[in-house]
Amino acid sequence: MDFLKPATVLDLKNIRDELVRMEDTIIFKFIERSHFPTCPTVYSKNDPKLPIRDFDGSFLDWALMHSEITHSRIRRFESPDQTPFFPDSIQEPILPSIQYPRVLASYSSEINFNDSIKDVYIKQIIPMISKYDGESWENFGSVATIDIECLQSLSRRIHFGKFVAEAKFQADRAVYSKMIQEKDIEGIYQSITNSAVEEKILERLCVKAEVYGVDPTNKEGHRKITPEYLVKIYKELVIPLTKQVEVDYLLRRLECE
Numbered sequence: 001m002d003f004l005k006p007a008t009v010l011d012l013k014n015i016r017d018e019l020v021r022m023e024d025t026i027i028f029k030f031i032e033r034s035h036f037p038t039c040p041t042v043y044s045k046n047d048p049k050l051p052i053r054d055f056d057g058s059f060l061d062w063a064l065m066h067s068e069i070t071h072s073r074i075r076r077f078e079s080p081d082q083t084p085f086f087p088d089s090i091q092e093p094i095l096p097s098i099q100y101p102r103v104l105a106s107y108s109s110e111i112n113f114n115d116s117i118k119d120v121y122i123k124q125i126i127p128m129i130s131k132y133d134g135e136s137w138e139n140f141g142s143v144a145t146i147d148i149e150c151l152q153s154l155s156r157r158i159h160f161g162k163f164v165a166e167a168k169f170q171a172d173r174a175v176y177s178k179m180i181q182e183k184d185i186e187g188i189y190q191s192i193t194n195s196a197v198e199e200k201i202l203e204r205l206c207v208k209a210e211v212y213g214v215d216p217t218n219k220e221g222h223r224k225i226t227p228e229y230l231v232k233i234y235k236e237l238v239i240p241l242t243k244q245v246e247v248d249y250l251l252r253r254l255e256c257e
């Protein structure tokens, strides 16, 4: 898939292949995070145990915001597959702008689920993938760094729902337009759902967690990421959020017809 070539971006097969590749990225990021305990202080807003001058938020928020400011300077958020967690803080790139051909609707950057993604990551995913419940003060910097990578990978995966939605809309304009006009959220939800594809994803994740989640030369060794948790994360969080992105994107799709 090449964002400078719109036809490759709106090909559903290419999109799904990219989603499959992202599974590996997400699993390996989760494995990196699983070496550390939960570290609740990293996520606690304005924690007196970890004071940050002139900042309203958690240590992770501070690190994520500053990382996004730097990344915005090197053009990260010009790319249509990148969605900032702190859209109000990002800056103009120091590199010349790239004029990506428009593949998504003009409002697409307003479809931003990152607050929900951060919330489910902290409240539901961290407790599942961390080594144990507790703090590790000497590792707060490492924890925030890998959290940023986990969040960015999840965000990219979930917001890819916009490309899926656009591809589906263009393939079936009349049917979607009718449902959008009628604000038929349930109808849109049903028509973007492909249970066979979802089942395949979950089956594949089981195998990947078996293979990547343990040292293959020592099956009895410490398991880093279990099939059970990985499937649960995808089934209950990642896929449903992707579908919400798709539905929200489609509901506004006639604005720019």
Ligand SMILES: O=C(O)C(=O)C[C@]1(C(=O)O)C=C[C@@H](O)C=C1
Residues within 6 Å of the ligand: 016, 019, 164, 192, 193, 194, 195, 197, 198, 201, 238, 239, 240, 242, 243, 246
């Ligand atoms: O592949 C699709 O058709 C998608 O819409 C993506 C996705 C997913 O999140 O992986 C979401 C909904 C479908 O039920 C199947 C898969």
